[in-house]
Amino acid sequence: MDYLGEAIALGVDAIIFGACMKQYLKNKNAMSMIQGAPYLDIDKDLKEIVQTHPDQKLSYVSIRGMVKPMGNPIVSSNNPKVSGVVQLLRIREHVIQRSTAGFWSDHERLIQEVHNVMPFVLDSNGYTVEIVDPVAADILDMDVISDVFTPTVPSVMDHIWGFFAGVRQRGVQTTEKMLRKGTMITGIGELVASKDGSTLKLQPPTNEAPFYLTNMQITSLVRKLDDTKKTYRWLCLLFGTVGLVLGGLMARRFYKDYCKKRDDLRTREELERNRVERRRRVRDDDLPEIHLCVVCRINPREIILLPCGHVCLCEDCSTGIVDNCPVCRSAIDKKSAAYIS
CATH class of the missing domain: 3.30.40.10 (Zinc/RING finger domain, C3HC4 (zinc finger))
Structure with missing residues (x-):
């Protein structure tokens, strides 16, 4: 219990440092893999290139093409003129919540999140590559079609109930995002040929490499990951330094306490020996x-x-x-x- 405060602070710092280090390594490895992934054009030679590799598979490549649905596209719920292949509908509740210290602060609660997906391909000059499981992409760039915040008008009873419950509703935010048809995107993942060799598919890599569907070019994506990597590197240095300082202070305090206890024990033992010897000298050897x-x-x-x-x-x-x-x-x-x- 003597070091409980320092131990909790060091534990929290270690958790944050570990999370930042994980993200730093993730972005660093992603940059390395993207820069090493070959860029292939979607053309008549692509299928032959894939079929010449073992298992008719390329473990990590990048391609670029136009989004084209393989059926009727999804029509936007808020704008009938907009259609696409991946739709995200999200409903979030905004509340003001009272903390244990008595302060009120803003919080968000996710009420519902729904993905609607229409199978689609990346098309380039009539040659296509089917995209498998786009929702699993680490980066899936979609356009915001609608983002509406509906404020709540509380009644008197709502104010009273919110005061005692410690939660007051501010409103509900409804967001719709969509990957539109006709959008030019870059796909980075595992490229495989179907069993009959008739189609090509881009899917999440089986080696747990990152899977991207982004409207950015390769250079822009690498630059973005590099900026994120630098941010996490500075955070790692910051929390690593804090951890070293906390660890050093704990070690210094432990060593001082250990030295004090050791000196106190030696002092008590010396005093006890002196006391016993002094009493032995003053005692009468000829007692009744x-x-x-x-x-x-x-x-x-x-x-x-x-x-x-x-x-x-x-x-x-x-x-x-x-x-x-x-x-x-x-x-x-x-x-x-x-x-x-």
Whole structure:
């Protein structure tokens, strides 16, 4: 318990540092893989290139083409003139919540999130590559079709209930995003040929490499990841330094406490040896039997036991007898020094 505060602070810092380091390494590895991935044009030679590789698969490539639905596209719920292949509908509740300290702060609650997906391909000059599981992409760039915030008009009872419950609703935000048909996007992932070799598919890599469907060019994507990597690197340095400082302070305090306890123990042992030796020198070697300790029969009686009042123990033996008087077996409540003249 002596180091509980420092231990909690160090633990929180270690968790944050670990999360930042994980994101830093993730972005660093993603940059390396993207820069090493070959860029292939969607043309008549692409299918032959894939089929010449083992298992008719290219583990990590980048391609670029126009989004084209493989059926009737999804029509926007808020704008009938807009259609696409991936639709995201999200409803969030905005509330003001009272903390344990009594302060009110804004919070968001996700009420519902729905993805609607229409199978689609990337098209380039009539040659196509089907996209598999686009929702699983690490980056899926979609246009915001609608983002509406509807404020709540609370009644008097709502104010009273919110005060006692500690939660007040501010409003509901409804957002619609869509990957529109005709959008030029860059797909980075695993390129495979179907079993019959008739179609090509871009899917999330089986080696857990990142999967991207973005409207950015490769250079822009790498630049974005590099900026994110630099941010996490600085955060790693910051929280790593804080962790080292906290660890150093804890180690310094532990060492000081350890040295203090060690010195106190040595001091007590030295004082005890001096006390025993001093008492041994001042004791009378020729004591009557009635003045000897009833336990060791060597040292003089020096301790009175209360409440029975028996003076029957020397100081050395009294340290090991804490429950009952050795003479009358009464419970010992207190020990005091006795002086027999």
